[in-house]
């Protein structure tokens with residue numbers, strides 16, 4: 347007998363929450379899950395899935411254009427945005443329904459309501475009902491940052507709204523230069539919008555390998571995206587037929603939409619966590635240990651709300667590990683190393699492991715193998731686009747530390763390369779692997795010539811602090 351209504355109450359039916367609820371129920375726990383918006387969460391409803399559908403839509407433009415080089419005659423292209431939005435909506439509704447059915451099949455009680463935390467073992471629902479829970483899992487995800495905080499900010503949209511615009515913006519300004527910004531710049535440019543990016547930094551995609559960042563930036567510029575680096579909006583005002591944006595450079599841009607893509611914050615505001623004694627970090631993320639447990643014994647958190655790595659597969663893995671640990675008798679921690687990632691611009695970026703800069707900070711000797719080439723398809727299509735590949739190697743042990751690819755299929759390659767890197771593959775293993783020909787990926791196993799070596803000068807007795815020593819470029 348127990349005094350609690352449920353063994354586990356999950357707040358938020360997104361990637362992490364749904365997985366945790368289903369697995370915990372499978373281990374025999376009595377589970378309830380609350381969702382205030384739509385089952386499936388950010389990834390399914392207004393993140394990865396609809397975005398990838400829009401990426402596919404945008405890439406048809408390149409295919410139609412390229413086809414001529416291969417002998418095809420394509421009638422005039424025309425694109426219908428409302429048709430794409432409606433098709434996208436059908437697909438995410440189908441997926442959301444599957445998530446709901448799977449939860450119900452697993453025996454999880456679905457509650458369509460906002461939930462807040464009253465104390466370490468009590469949940470309050472939107473209608474005021476209270477439920478006792480032995481364990482609470484916070485899986486409330488993240489929410490777009492509404493910055494910069496400038497006059498007229500309320501006229502801007504975020505990624506939450508962009509998927510369902512009634513009309514496709516002819517002219518769009520995206521503020522920010524992270525992966526969401528560049529992905530939407532690439533999508534809308536191909537669909538026919540005139541896109542500009544304004545950002546505080548001097549390049550796109552902070553945190554990715556520098557050469558790949560430049561490659562993405564150059565590809566966007568080549569497609570006609572206007573870049574306003576080191577300049578942010580100071581004011582947005584309504585004008586006839588659109589919006590006028592004033593930039594710190596003094597420039598004014600007249601557009602139809604402004605999209606803020608300046609980051610995402612953990613979704614903890616008003617959730618009652620502080621009231622329950624849960625410690626949050628400076629950006630509001632729930633601080634958890636390796637097993638996703640907060641400082642309050644009965645409260646756990648997984649996914650974006652913990653601000654570890656904001657990716658769907660991470661949220662899913664953390665949710666699964668939590669359920670196995672707490673309800674399955676199998677203590678499991680998630681390994682956050684060697685996580686492959688992708689940026690779905692066109693061309694796309696796939697990466698796993700350390701960037702060149704990170705490797706040079708971490709290792710005494712770093713070898714870089716780099717290739718940039720025109721893919722075979724481009725020879726007949728006439729496209730100027732280049733494929734770039736970079737392998738970052740520990741020069742002392744020959745272990746591959748990171749691989750970075752900009753080009754068609756890069757995301758798919760990153761997935762497979764992550765297995766090799768996880769297994770500790772050496773550059774010699776890449777070299778010993780037979781190529782698949784003719785592919786772009788064969789370059790990964792045929793790059794024999796080192797393009798650079800960065801070596802920290804060996805510290806002698808007269809140079810006691812090796813950390814201060816210079817890197818010598820070879």
Ligand SMILES: Cc1cc2nc3c(=O)[nH]c(=O)nc-3n(C[C@H](O)[C@H](O)[C@H](O)COP(=O)(O)OP(=O)(O)OC[C@H]3O[C@@H](n4cnc5c(N)ncnc54)[C@H](O)[C@@H]3O)c2cc1C
Nearest residue numbers: 358360361362382387388393461486487649650656657658
């Ligand atoms: C535009 C965009 C593109 C992205 N693309 C990718 C990609 O290509 N690949 C990738 O891996 N990741 C991508 N992501 C990130 C990915 O969507 C998230 O990492 C993932 O969804 C996190 O899962 P989660 O379970 O932590 O939170 P979420 O999926 O956000 O789920 C949280 C859920 O909790 C609900 N909720 C919040 N508060 C409450 C409350 N008080 N009561 C009840 N319910 C509540 C929310 O409505 C939401 O449904 C993208 C994100 C965005 C915004």
